[in-house]
Amino acid sequence: MIDFLNALTLFANFVLIPGLTYGSQLALGALGITLLYGILRFANFAHGDTMAFGTMVTILATWWLQGTGVSIAPLPTALLALPIGVAATAIFALATDRLVYRHYREVKAPPIRLVMASVGVMFVMNGIVRFIIGPNDQSFMDGERFIVKARAFKNATGLNEGLAIKSSQMLTVVMAMVLVALLFWFLNRTRTGKSMRAFSDNEDLALLSGISPQKVVTVTWILAAGLATIAGVLYGLDKSFKPFTYFQLLLPMFAAAIVGGVGHPVGAILGGFVVAFSEVAVTYAYKKFITYLVPVDYAPEGLMQLLSTDYKFAVSFIILVVVLLVRPTGLLKGKVI
C-alpha cells in the first residue's frame, strides 16, 4: 500500500502537476488562437509574441509596483500589474489590426495573405520586445513560492517521495478555470458573445441581421490579447520569461488548437492538455514508478523512458502531423465556435 502511495506521489509530482500547469498555460494560449481563427479566419502566427509583449508590459509594471513598495504578498505582485499588461496588449493588438489586418479584410484577401501578414507582425513584435526588455531571462516571481514543499510533505506523510506544489502552479490552474468559465459565459449568455458566434457561423447572415462587424472584430482582439497576456504571465511566473521561449511556445499552442479542432473553444482546452501531458508523459522515465508497483524481482533495469527529454518539442510536432493525417478536423469536430 505504501509503495502504491509512493508511486502515486511520484507520478503526481513529476507528471500530473507539471502537466496540469503546462496544459492550462497552453489551453489559454490556444483559446486565443482558436478565437481569432474562428472569427477573423486566419492563423495568427504573432500569438506567441503577443504573449511575450503582454508579459513584458506586466513585468515592467511589476517592477514599478515593487519600486513603489506595493505588494500583495503572499500573492505575486505581477497579478496586480496584470490589468495594465492586458490593457496595453489589447491596445497594441487593436492598433495592429487597424494598421495591418483591416486592409486585408477590406480587400477580401485570401486567408493565406493574412497569415503571411501575421508572420510579419510576429517579427516586428519580436523586435519590439527584445528592444525594450532585452533577450535575457527575467524572473519576476515574488511572494510565497510554495504551497506544499517536497521535504515538508515527506516529513508529514512519512512517504519516500516528496510532493511539491508551487503557488504559481496552483495560481495557473485556478486562473485558467475561472477564465474559461467566464469566457464560456460570455460567448453563450451575452449579446456580444452571441453575435460573435453568429459572425463565426455565417458572416453574411450575421451582417444581414444587423451585427456590427467592427464591434465583433474589436471584442475578439481584446479577448485574444487578454488571454495571451494572462497565459504569458502565468507561464513566466511558473517558469521564467524569455522572449525566445515565448516564440517557441507557438508550436505547442498551435498543436493544441488543431488537435482539439480549430475554432472550437472546448477543443482548444482539450488540445492544450493533450499536448502538455503527451510532452511530459512521453519523456518521463518510469523506472522508479514501476519499481514501486511491481515485486522486487521484476524491477526494470533500464530507465523505461520512451523518448529522451531532448525530443520534447518533437512530441508536439508528431501529434500535429498525426492529427492532420488521421483526423484533420481535430478531436472535436472543428466546427467554428
Add this chain to the structure above:
Amino acid sequence: MKKLLLASTILAGMTTAAFADGHEVKMGVILGFTGPIESLTPDMASAAELAMKETAGKVLDGKTIVAVRADSTCTDAAAATAAAEKLITSDGVVGIMGADCSGVTTAIANNVGVPNGVVMVSPSATSPALTTIEDKGFFFRTAPSDARQGQVLADILKDKGITKVAVTFTNNDYGKGLADSFATAFKAAGGEIAISAAHEDGKADYSAEVGALSAAGAEHLAVFGYVDQGGKGIIQTSLDTGAFDKFILADGMIGESLIKAIGADLNGTIGTLPGSDSAGAAKFKEVATAGGLKKNDGPFMPESYDAAALMILAMQAAGSTDRAAIQGKIMDVANAPGEKILPGELAKALEILKSGGQVDYEGASNVTLTDVGEAAGSYKELEVKDGKFETIKIR
C-alpha cells in the same frame, strides 16, 4: 608665417599619430561577453587587461599592449569566428587571449587562428578534444583539460564515499567531454553512473529533464553546465520538486550568481575549479586589488591574467611583435629553466628577458605547459558553506 604654423601643426599631429601607432600593440581579448557565462567574462577580461596595464610602456622599445575586446558569445561558432576574423584582419592583433568556451574556441582556432598563424591562449576552454586539434603549435591554454577535471571529481566523490550519481551536462563540446571523462574515471574507481543525460541551455522549463534524472534512483546530481543557463534551471527545478538536494558542480557552474539565485539550499554542494593556493594565487589577489579590479578572486581570472602575461613575455623574448615569433617563445617563457615570475613581477621579467636572461613564468595559476601547450592543472575542491564557495583543498 601662418603657413609655417599650419604646416608644423599638421606635422606635429602626424608625428603624434605615428607615435601612438608605433607604441601601441593590439592584443585581442575574445570572450563571451554575452551568453551563458556573461557574468564571469567581464572580470576575466579585466584580469587580462591588468597584465597589459602592468607592462604599459615597458615592452620591447617602450611599447604598450592594448586590448581589443570581442564577443565570442560562448555558443555561436559563426559569430565567434566572425569576431575573431575582424580582430585579426582589421584590428591587426598580434595575439588572441581567448576564447572562453570550448566549442567556439575550437571553431576560432580551426577557422581563423591557426590558418592566419595567430597565437591563441585560452584561459578557460577545457574540452579534452582541444588537446588533439591540428593547431600547428598556435593554440595554448592556461586552463587544464577536462580529462583531468573528470579525474579530480571522481577522486573527490570516492573520498566522500559517494558511489552512485546522476549526471546532466550541457549539450556541447564542453559538457559532453567532461561528462565522458568523469564517467570513465568514476567507473574506474568503482562508481556507478545511474543516468547521464544532456540538457539544452536557454529553456524556461527543466521539469521533464529533472524528472528523468531523478527516476534513475541516484541521490546526488552532477551538473556539468553553465552557471547562468540550463545548469541553474536544473538545480532550481531539482530543489523545487524535491528530486535532488545534493549537487556536484564542475567549473562552468561555479559562480556567485548561482548562490544568489538559489540561496541557502545550496549549502553542502561540492565542486571543482581550476586553481591553486600557491604563492602566485595569493599574489594575484594583491595585484588585482591594487590594480583597482572589481573582484580579486573570480573563476578563470588568474588564468586570464596568465594568458595575457604569457603572450607579452613571449613577445619580449622574441624581440618583435611578429605573430610567428611570439608563437615560438611561449613555451620558453612558460616553463623552466629561468627565474620564477609571479603576478606583479612582469616588469622584472621583461628586464630579465631584455638583458638576455630566461624566465619561468609561474603566474597566478602555477603555469606549467605540457608538450601540447596546455596547463597540467591543479584544481580547487570547493564546498558551499554558509552561502559561499570555500576551498577545501587543492588537488
